[in-house]
């Protein structure tokens with residue numbers, strides 16, 4: 001498992017995330033009251049969820065094992081009733097004990113081919129939960145739900161604000177929100193995650209809705225969890241079918257959009273295509289480093305691989321795999337995402353390529369770095385080591401302000417997160433529209449719209465950065481130019497703030 005990043009010297013994540021906001025606000029002389037409206041969230045909801053956890057079988061340490069060497073095996077079988085968790089423990093469902101021959105000593109039993117385990121009693125457990133609603137001047141609050149042990153108010157404030165900027169850049173009628181639960185999903189069963197999800201929505205029920213706040217997936221949440229959220233929100237309503245747009249990222253069979261599963265990765269690729277066109281280069285044969293092989297990273301890698309790019313290394317939370325000639329991406333996807341034994345869905349142990357020490361990953365020679373894991377990974381020190389032409393931010397906030405400075409100084413191009421990974425929320429908007437209109441669009445229709453939207457918004461940002469206002473058949477950057485050059489991240493914020501400010505200035509304040 002990768003060592004956690006040292007964060008002690010960092011300012012708050014929210015303060016760091018807001019730096020481009022203040023830079024852009026200065027540049028465009030943002031209306032002072034609009035600045036006040038945007039510099040803090042509208043609402044910060046912090047609450048607690050309780051569930052009843054099941055009993056656990058916890059593996060013994062090697063020292064403890066010595067004490068139980070002669071303990072005979074019990075006839076309990078691993079399987080559905082003994083549910084394996086990604087952290088090496090098992091959830092013990094009582095039916096596992098029916099008709100079993102059990103030998104217990106001091107609460108320890110031996111399971112054939114699995115080893116020695118101590119039974120730990122379950123019981124009620126409490127989790128801290130969050131929903132931050134940052135701004136809704138352009139439309140309903142919109143943002144993902146993250147289940148992770150390292151979440152905090154600070155993180156969700158930053159991510160909710162980023163959603164406000166992102167939805168404005170994507171030019172979709174949504175605001176910004178984010179939330180989630182402080183939980184380690186690897187330590188919990190499917191049923192426990194379901195109970196957490198149902199309680200989360202139960203507590204939020206009055207402050208969600210297709211026209212008020214619309215959650216979607218983020219790290220460790222997926223279409224299955226979105227389905228539970230929809231069910232919990234709509235259960236008992238007289239018009240449940242009219243409320244399907246309360247969450248996005250659902251399975252296509254229950255109101256999800258074609259193309260949503262891979263939309264964020266697809267959007268990253270559209271931005272990279274536009275970057276390559278502008279740089280006069282090609283993605284065919286381009287060499288990539290991909291960090292994170294979940295929804296975003298694996299989809300982007302699959303699409304780029306199919307286009308002829310070479311994914312030379314992939315890193316996730318548990319390890320790194322590397323092949324100079326290019327990894328066999330379909331085989332790696334199958335290893336991670338279609339392999340029931342790979343509970344952590346990790347690239348680690350992939351038989352098709354050797355492992356690489358984690359610390360060597362960012363120093364590999366490549367054309368494109370694609371961070372698609374957690375925030376704050378590209379620090380100043382990592383940016384100094386990078387040997388790539390462009391960083392395409394699939395993750396939210398992967399580059400620290402120091403990392404940004406180094407990238408600028410080293411003239412490494414940047415496709416900032418708030419445009420690069422906006423494909424997910426853009427197709428979420430398409431999903432929401434289809435739900436409200438009771439329509440089902442084809443994948444081709446979704447891709448055509450997404451490509452046009454991603455490429456034109458990216459081109460507007462590049463024109464702002466280069467101070468080259470122009471109108472082409474695809475985009476019009478003239479209303480957003482600021483009369484001087486700036487970096488891409490500030491340019492992205494300029495576009496977001498100009499679009500948001502227009503609402504306040506044209507609609508006015510109700511008092």
Ligand code: NAD
Nearest residue numbers: 219220264292293294295296316317372373395396421424
């Ligand atoms: P996911 O849970 O599907 O996958 C996360 C991946 O990151 C996993 O492979 C995990 O092993 C890896 N990871 C976690 N910690 C790591 C570490 N310390 N070092 C290396 N790898 C690590 O999540 P996702 O939905 O793919 O989201 C990834 C990023 O993209 C997040 O920053 C998220 O906010 C952002 N994002 C996601 C979406 C979306 O539609 N899912 C949209 C926009 C942005």
